[in-house]
Amino acid sequence: MKIAIIGAGLAGLSCALTLEKHGHSADIFEKQRSVGFDLTIAELITPILHSPIDDFIKFLSESHGIHLKPTSNIQRIHVHSPNETAYVEGNLGFINMRGNHKEAYEKQLAEQLTASPIHNQHVTPKEISKDYTHVVVATGEPLDTQQFQPFHIEFKSTFAGAVVNGNFIRNEVHAWFDTELAPKGMLYLLPHSDSEATLVLVYPQYDDQSVQDKKKLWKESVKRVSQTLGQELSTKEDLSIRDYVVGKCDYPRIGNIFFAGNCMGAIKPFLGFGQTGSILSGIYAAQDLCGLGDYDKLCKPLFKDYQNSLRYRKTIEKLSNDQLDLVTKSLRVNAVERVFTGENWGLLKVLSHLLRPFS
Ligand SMILES: Cc1cc2nc3c(=O)[nH]c(=O)nc-3n(C[C@H](O)[C@H](O)[C@H](O)COP(=O)(O)OP(=O)(O)OC[C@H]3O[C@@H](n4cnc5c(N)ncnc54)[C@H](O)[C@@H]3O)c2cc1C
Numbered sequence: 001m002k003i004a005i006i007g008a009g010l011a012g013l014s015c016a017l018t019l020e021k022h023g024h025s026a027d028i029f030e031k032q033r034s035v036g037f038d039l040t041i042a043e044l045i046t047p048i049l050h051s052p053i054d055d056f057i058k059f060l061s062e063s064h065g066i067h068l069k070p071t072s073n074i075q076r077i078h079v080h081s082p083n084e085t086a087y088v089e090g091n092l093g094f095i096n097m098r099g100n101h102k103e104a105y106e107k108q109l110a111e112q113l114t115a116s117p118i119h120n121q122h123v124t125p126k127e128i129s130k131d132y133t134h135v136v137v138a139t140g141e142p143l144d145t146q147q148f149q150p151f152h153i154e155f156k157s158t159f160a161g162a163v164v165n166g167n168f169i170r171n172e173v174h175a176w177f178d179t180e181l182a183p184k185g186m187l188y189l190l191p192h193s194d195s196e197a198t199l200v201l202v203y204p205q206y207d208d209q210s211v212q213d214k215k216k217l218w219k220e221s222v223k224r225v226s227q228t229l230g231q232e233l234s235t236k237e238d239l240s241i242r243d244y245v246v247g248k249c250d251y252p253r254i255g256n257i258f259f260a261g262n263c264m265g266a267i268k269p270f271l272g273f274g275q276t277g278s279i280l281s282g283i284y285a286a287q288d289l290c291g292l293g294d295y296d297k298l299c300k301p302l303f304k305d306y307q308n309s310l311r312y313r314k315t316i317e318k319l320s321n322d323q324l325d326l327v328t329k330s331l332r333v334n335a336v337e338r339v340f341t342g343e344n345w346g347l348l349k350v351l352s353h354l355l356r357p358f359s
Pocket residue numbers: 006007008009010011012029030031032036037041042043044045121122123124138139140141159161200239241244260261262263266267272273274275276278
């Protein structure tokens with residue numbers, strides 16, 4: 001077996017690591033000069049969105065021998081709608097770094113590998129498949145999947161973001177839902193130290209939002225965060241992405257070509273989180289290659305999660321600001337009750353209950 005992995009991101013590196021653990025090796029092609037894109041941002045992994053795994057970091061360590069160190073754990077998520085605010089508490093997941101930060105997850109994965117990715121190699125699956133028996137497509141780019149099969153695009157997203165300086169509680173995350181601020185989307189703040197946080201505005205591009213609109217929304221977003229946190233945050237937008245595809249393919253594997261991470265459909269449409277799906281799909285592709293499972297079957301729960309998550313998105317997108325206020329208010333009541341009784345609850349269940357009247 002001669003295996004090529006295209007892309008040294010979360011999916012590609014998790015695949016390579018799992019292969020190594022089972023005595024196989026792969027050539028990993030990475031188009032950039034080093035692992036990690038040229039930007040520092042924080043991302044989030046929360047069990048709220050990928051139940052039933054409560055603690056993904058522990059699960060990776062214990063079940064797959066992959067060890068990741070997050071920047072912090074989350075104990076409280078504040079939800080803000082235009083006129084209401086609520087919070088939920090508990091072990092709500094982790095914040096981790098991405099990109100060129102020294103503790104970025106892709107860098108941590110690469111450090112655990114014996115092999116080194118081959119850098120500055122922009123390759124296509126078609127080009128290299130003649131030299132390999134198996135190819136794992138993990139470029140993070142669904143257009144690469146479209147060369148082989150339809151990739152069902154649910155929507156494309158626009159992102160604006162920046163690392164902001166201020167005073168933050170590092171275990172507390174904030175999310176704002178307001179149609180004026182983030183049309184059908186959200187604004188969120190992930191602290192990665194007491195003085196630094198990543199602020200991201202993300203919304204789907206159903207109506208073609210002009211660049212001017214985005215700048216205005218971003219300015220308003222920074223103002224809103226400053227108001228909520230009661231501190232002046234001045235920052236310039238340094239993350240700008242358009243046309244970020246959320247969707248899924250039909251077949252995780254075609255012949256000896258595997259589609260992993262975003263190329264498979266790892267991003268959950270509800271809030272656009274794809275790290276867990278990317279890592280898991282990379283592991284699953286490797287398990288199949290090692291004769292330990294069937295990739296198509298292993299991916300089924302990921303596709304099921306995808307469909308559930310899509311339902312939440314469709315519901316939340318329909319909500320007006322008044323309805324967002326209503327849901328936030330009910331969340332406060334429900335969350336408080338549950339914290340008080342100490343019940344082990346899933347926020348997704350609570351959310352599903354609260355959103356039912358609107359779905
Ligand atoms: C701004 C932003 C914020 C996000 N926040 C979160 C979050 O908070 N939580 C969460 O769970 N998810 C989040 N996501 C989604 C998450 O980052 C992705 O789902 C995940 O990184 C996808 O992993 P991947 O391995 O498929 O691709 P990537 O991690 O993007 O890796 C792909 C790699 O392939 C390389 N490559 C591409 N093309 C080629 C080629 N032709 N040849 C060689 N190499 C190539 C790239 O350089 C890259 O290194 C966010 C995404 C964005 C854009």
